[in-house]
Amino acid sequence: MRKRKNFKLEMNIEKEIGQETVLILPDYDEHGCLNSVMYHTDGMIKIASKPFDLIDTNLRFRGSSMRGAVEGSAAILGKLNKNPIIIDRDKGVILLPSKSAILDGCVWLSLQHIMECISLDARTTKVNLSTGSSIILDASKKSFQRRMEKAYELQFKMEAQKRFFESGRVIPETTYHLVKQAGGMNYEHRAGE
Known part of the structure; x- marks a missing residue:
């Protein structure tokens, strides 16, 4: 059995992933x-x-973990390779990986900052971002768009669940x-006192 490293939560404002986060390289x-x-x-x-x-x-700072986020995404979307994950449900921060999350070369992009993707060749895609910046990824446009579609599906289903539960409150x-x-x-129930 593999030993788990002791996890020490070290979080500060510099490390926070939020609405202003565009990508992580x-x-x-x-x-x-x-x-x-x-x-x-802003930089x-x-x-x-x-x-x-x-x-x-x-994710741990928010009460979850990478494992929980990936499993939650798979529960909503079905088993996937390269699952998008929800960082902050209330603020709509969803990250999608450029390749498998366990690979060291994985780039994480914030769904809300992706403006368009352009095929450069069969295996390379340029992604234009909300800041006017861009990144060239080693992925076909079709595969990257599929990941984007799954991220939008995750976002839509999470919003639908939220509306469903909020409308059910009476x-x-x-x-x-x-x-x-x-x-x-046991406690006894006494109605109308």
Whole structure:
């Protein structure tokens, strides 16, 4: 059995993935260690953490994990390779990977910042971003568009679930007064007191 590394949550404002996050790139330092570069709407920042770990830390800070996000996405969309994941449901932050999330070369793009994708050749796609920037990915336009469609489907289904549960809330017509008698095992229901 593989030993799990001790997880230590180290989160700060610089590492936060939010609505202003455009993409997260893998970046090797001069010692060959994998780190991340986060591009935001107002610039970029280097983070001494692998993209996978950076995203996992963000999810754990919000009470989830990378594993939970991937499993949640698969539960909604069906089993997929290269699942989009929800970082922040309330703010609509969804990231989609350029390739399998476990590969070190995976680039993570924020769905809300993708404007269009253009095929450069059979295996290369240019993605134009909301900031006027672009990135060239090693993926066909068709496969990248399929990932985008799955991310939009995930977004749509999450919004539909949210609306369904919110519309199901009703103001109670009956009030309850619950009392546990001294020495009793259960609470007793006394309506209308």
